[in-house]
Amino acid sequence: MVEDRTLANRIVDIVIWVVLGLLALSCILPFFHVVAVSLSGRAAVSAKLVGLLPVNMNFDNYAYILGNNQFLGSFGISVARVVVGVVVTLLLVVITAYPLSLDRIHMPGRLAFKIFMLVMLLFSGGLIPTFLAYRSLGLLNNFLVLILPPALNVFYTIIMINFFRGIPYELAEAAWLDGASHIDVLFRVYLPISLPAMATIALFTAVSHWNSWFDGIVYISNIDQWPLQSFLYSLVSTRRIEWQSASGSLDFQNATPEGLSAALIVVAAVPILMIYPFLQRYFVTGLTLGSVKQ
Amino acid sequence: MIDNTSISAQRQLESETPQIISRQKRAFRDVWKQHWMLYVMLIPAVILLVLFQLYPLWGISIAFVKYNPFRGLAGSEFVGLQNFIDVFTRPQTFEIIRNTLYIAIGKIIVGQFTAVIFALLVHEVRFRPYQRLVQTLTTLPHFLSWIIVGAVLITVLSGAGPINSFVKALGLPEIGFLRDKAIFPWTLILSDVWKGFGFGAIIYLAALTQINPELYEAAAVDGAGRWARLRHITLPGIAGIIVLMACLSLGNVLNAGFEQVLVLYNPVVYATGDIIDTYVYRVGLVGSNYEIATVVGLFRGVVGFILIVLSYWLADRYANYRIF
Numbered sequence: 155m156v157e158d159r160t161l162a163n164r165i166v167d168i169v170i171w172v173v174l175g176l177l178a179l180s181c182i183l184p185f186f187h188v189v190a191v192s193l194s195g196r197a198a199v200s201a202k203l204v205g206l207l208p209v210n211m212n213f214d215n216y217a218y219i220l221g222n223n224q225f226l227g228s229f230g231i232s233v234a235r236v237v238v239g240v241v242v243t244l245l246l247v248v249i250t251a252y253p254l255s256l257d258r259i260h261m262p263g264r265l266a267f268k269i270f271m272l273v274m275l276l277f278s279g280g281l282i283p284t285f286l287a288y289r290s291l292g293l294l295n296n297f298l299v300l301i302l303p304p305a306l307n308v309f310y311t312i313i314m315i316n317f318f319r320g321i322p323y324e325l326a327e328a329a330w331l332d333g334a335s336h337i338d339v340l341f342r343v344y345l346p347i348s349l350p351a352m353a354t355i356a357l358f359t360a361v362s363h364w365n366s367w368f369d370g371i372v373y374i375s376n377i378d379q380w381p382l383q384s385f386l387y388s389l390v391s392t393r394r395i396e397w398q399s400a401s402g403s404l405d406f407q408n409a410t411p412e413g414l415s416a417a418l419i420v421v422a423a424v425p426i427l428m429i430y431p432f433l434q435r436y437f438v439t440g441l442t443l444g445s446v447k448q
Numbered sequence: 449m450i451d452n453t454s455i456s457a458q459r460q461l462e463s464e465t466p467q468i469i470s471r472q473k474r475a476f477r478d479v480w481k482q483h484w485m486l487y488v489m490l491i492p493a494v495i496l497l498v499l500f501q502l503y504p505l506w507g508i509s510i511a512f513v514k515y516n517p518f519r520g521l522a523g524s525e526f527v528g529l530q531n532f533i534d535v536f537t538r539p540q541t542f543e544i545i546r547n548t549l550y551i552a553i554g555k556i557i558v559g560q561f562t563a564v565i566f567a568l569l570v571h572e573v574r575f576r577p578y579q580r581l582v583q584t585l586t587t588l589p590h591f592l593s594w595i596i597v598g599a600v601l602i603t604v605l606s607g608a609g610p611i612n613s614f615v616k617a618l619g620l621p622e623i624g625f626l627r628d629k630a631i632f633p634w635t636l637i638l639s640d641v642w643k644g645f646g647f648g649a650i651i652y653l654a655a656l657t658q659i660n661p662e663l664y665e666a667a668a669v670d671g672a673g674r675w676a677r678l679r680h681i682t683l684p685g686i687a688g689i690i691v692l693m694a695c696l697s698l699g700n701v702l703n704a705g706f707e708q709v710l711v712l713y714n715p716v717v718y719a720t721g722d723i724i725d726t727y728v729y730r731v732g733l734v735g736s737n738y739e740i741a742t743v744v745g746l747f748r749g750v751v752g753f754i755l756i757v758l759s760y761w762l763a764d765r766y767a768n769y770r771i772f
Contacts, residue, residue, distance in 0.1 A: 252486075
């Protein structure tokens with residue numbers, strides 16, 4: 155790259171660096187504040203003295219949360235939801251994308267199925283008809299309501315179809331000549347070379363399952379069956395903190411309602427931070443088709 | 449003469465038609481014998497689509513009855529279009545549609561603009577580690593749920609939060625980010641842009657890295673300055689992606705961000721912050737007014753579907769983008 159070393163150019167460079175630095179800081183400073191609140195002592199939190207660094211650092215908020223059965227239960231449900239959800243989604247997406255990707259095989263009805271799938275997934279009857287349908291299917295207060303409805307994701311299926319299309323047809327043909335069935339070809343030939351696409355889908359599915367909360371509060375009325383983020387919503391939305399027993403108890407003198415909420419936020423964000431480095435590697439693949447949010 | 453041949457050709461076609469069908473049938477039988485497994489593989493998807501997408505559509509009929517919760521849909525009285533008349537004669541309906549459009553379009557315009565500018569700025573930085581650091585930090589909020597981000601925003605933007613403490617220290621009046629009707633829609637728009645601009649910029653940055661560096665070198669040799677290179681090389685390089693994103697964003701015009709609004713709004717700002725999705729949730733599920741919520745939800749579903757199809761059509765037409 156050719157560089158101009160004029161003064162004006164240097165100044166432009168410095169301005170760009172500063173602007174980008176400020177934008178980057180704006181994205182993390184609010185989270186620093188929350189972490190600081192979660193680690194601060196009672197007096198400082200109540201007097202709103204906490205800025206970006208903890209005052210009177212202690213771990214009482216975390217100690218209380220980690221001993222709370224409702225938190226542990228909802229955390230476990232979130233973990234179960236991510237694990238089961240990722241496995242079910244991957245299996246379904248792979249098994250659906252395979253027949254749709256084999257353009258060389260004449261398959262009557264393939265186009266009709268694609269159109270049906272696309273229309274079904276893009277048109278929704280609305281919240282109330284969906285709620286009543288799930289109720290009559292016996293899905294209310296059922297763990298499966300968190301797993302099955304979002305399992306067939308149209309964008310992931312399209313990503314997978316396009317990936318399968320890029321695999322040389324001769325590979326599959328050779329396997330068929332050796333007597334392999336479609337299942338063999340899918341699981342022994344296609345999947346081993348589709349790991350990047352599968353990793354993308356697995357990571358994005360894991361994030362969306364971990365972050366989902368609306369289905370929890372709508373379809374599950376029993377609070378003990380809520381995933382972590384639904385539990386967090388009930389604290390945020392009502393701004394009512396059911397931690398009275400914690401405030402002022404002898405074991406956790408420094409626990410405060412604000413501090414406990416902050417600690418919960420931190421704990422809910424940590425798993426995302428942990429897989430974030432892996433997510434970054436698959437941004438572009440996951441993004442090209444996901445631009446319409448619905 | 450011409451007529452005769454065409455008629456005879458037609459006759460020939462008619463006599464051949466049964467044969468074609470039987471040939472097609474035979475072809476299908478062959479496909480089935482060889483590739484029945486392909487059809488079996490689609491069964492799980494069909495079951496899920498039928499149960500969770502097709503079957504609920506039957507409930508749309510609630511829009512045409514006076515719903516009786518004890519007798520169910522079959523025992524409810526048919527009222528024709530009365531529910532639609534009720535919904536579309538209420539001023540409140542137009543208020544939530546207006547709010548939805550205002551917030552969603554604001555997010556699309558400000559969001560895309562910010563993402564493009566940000567991508568261009570990052571592209572100007574020649575020091576790779578700094579590029580990567582800035583991208584890592586700005587992309588992170590996209591992956592956190594609106595619950596987490598919303599809880600953080602409530603802490604930071606509330607009357608006693610750090611921003612208002614600073615504002616009050618300057619002797620200025622408190623800013624009601626979450627309580628002032630005039631400000632709240634912009635709290636929604638700007639916080640959404642803040643959460644998403646880093647992720648939104650990735651697609652532009654990916655396009656920017658595709659630009660041939662030799663173009664810049666050749667331009668520099670010819671004496672092109674920074675602005676000239678931006679105008680004649682960089683911008684044309686991402687113009688295609690900008691057009692594509694503009695087309696696709698049409699599909700989001702009714703998508704004002706349900707989860708975000710549900711976390712951040714409160715009764716004080718319903719007049720400007722209540723959107724179609726939150727209205728359906730509150731009136732339908734919380735208030736058990738099924739008919740009204742179904743009508744409004746159906747309106748959103750139909751218009752939203754048309755917009756998405758239109759956006760794909762535009763993207764295909766103007767940006768050569770096909771989903772299948």
